[in-house]
Amino acid sequence: MPTDRPIVLFDLFGVIARHQRPGAMDGMATLISASTDAFIAAYWDCRQPYDAGQLDASQYWTAVLHRLSVPAHPDVIEKLRLADIDSWSRVDDRMVAYVQSLRNVAEVALLSNIPTDHADAFLAAQPWLHHLDHVAFSGKIHAAKPDATAFHHCIAALHAAPADFLFVDDRSENVRAAQAVGMNGHLFTGYDELTTALDTWLPTR
Template identity: 75%
Template sequence: MPTDRHIVLFDLFGVIARHQRPGALAKMAARCHAPTEAFTTAYWACRPPYDAGRQSAPEYWTAVLRSLSVDADADTIEELRLADIDSWSRVDNRMVAYVQSLRQPLRAVTEVALLSNIPADHADAFLAAQPWLHTLDHVAFSGKIKAAKPSPAAFHHCAIAMRAAPADFLFVDDREENVRAAQAVGMNGHVFTARDELAAAIDTWLPTRRPTWK
């Protein structure tokens, strides 16, 4: 049964943070003397266990390099790991401000939380670089909770951790498949395209209250 709680559960990349830096994969491919297309294929094909916390960074990069028939020495792995973290480090400052505005007096959503597919070492770097994350009511990173979207386990983790019913949540993600997965476990969902459209959707979902953004 839903309660009177209203929790906006945000995705990170493509919503609050920007997608991977353009050209980053080409630079990483050049570092290990591999064609960009082949490197990109290996990068994403090997990614799911790393995102879900079932592989460490060295294990992930060893798998990528071996699939490219490239020697997986420690120096190369560490350079690629750090370049990868940097490539995902940008945030949309206007969205950060909007998320923070939801928790201000008179305009506050009951709670604001985050659910992101991100490896554990990336999560540590993001937490260190973005102090606003520590102000949220709950932060769930796939590499830490050992479950990645669109797995139902990722959404159940948030409900259990926050002692809330799925219907208490509005899940916001730029990927439709993830929104559908959240809806399948009983959450409300919104496919993110722009901040103003999101603000209108949140205002419609919440009880009568002051606008969340001006």
């Protein structure tokens, strides 16, 4: 490791937090009497600018509903928005504890693709986030992985060199993007593999 100041940079969903709640897409589709397949396509096709802070929640859901030929009534948008936030609200308690424990031997930061309103809800519900060395949410920094700008934001915010970082994500394209800017990368496949990798990479506790 090139420095004595290691930084572990974590993805959120699929690593520390769980992926979207099973059945959530069906529930949101039912709210507007849409087929689940059509809803999923519209949801994801419109998502990138929402994640990157280029659309607010109202603009995003208006775009989704337009794709589905459903009127964009404010009360419908709010029901969808709240259901969406709830669907992404679960965390892995063992991973939360492990991430916090790493602060004894490293700086610990977070880089997540998450819209601004989701980020605000997550920050309110998960106080441990406030104790990390840096938290970068895509909607707030206006850059979403795998865009190199998101990684450069973390490098600048932590006043570090790219090689000081080990980036942990469950998506291979994001790990490759981190490596392309000079970070070390670990593709998350489970708790045991992660702890083994970090025990090798980090200084002895």
